[in-house]
Amino acid sequence: MTRSFFDTAELHGPYTSEELVGEALAPVRGQVVIATKFGFAPGSDDPTRLTLTTFRRALDAAPSRIQVQGARHTEELEKRTNL
Secondary structure: OOOEEEEEEOOOOOOHHHHHHHHHHHHHHHHEEEEEEOOOOOOOOOOOOOOHHHHHHHHHHHHHHHOOOOOOOOHHHHHHOOO
8 A cells, every 4th residue: 555645834825734634634534644844833932942831732623624633743742752
């Protein structure tokens, strides 16, 4: 089976790209891999400041925009990113 990889980011739109990718790939969800990126905090004094709160907010919100059951991450990722 061939898998296709799609990459998006919450910054694009913002959020619109994730929503469009999720909608377009819904019929083939099991045949593709979708990745998204984050790293900005809208409404913050410093929108580029990444915090654990920003990380978790993005991780919680992206699956519904991309129309998937959940995001995969590990505590190890949090440790490696020094959040």
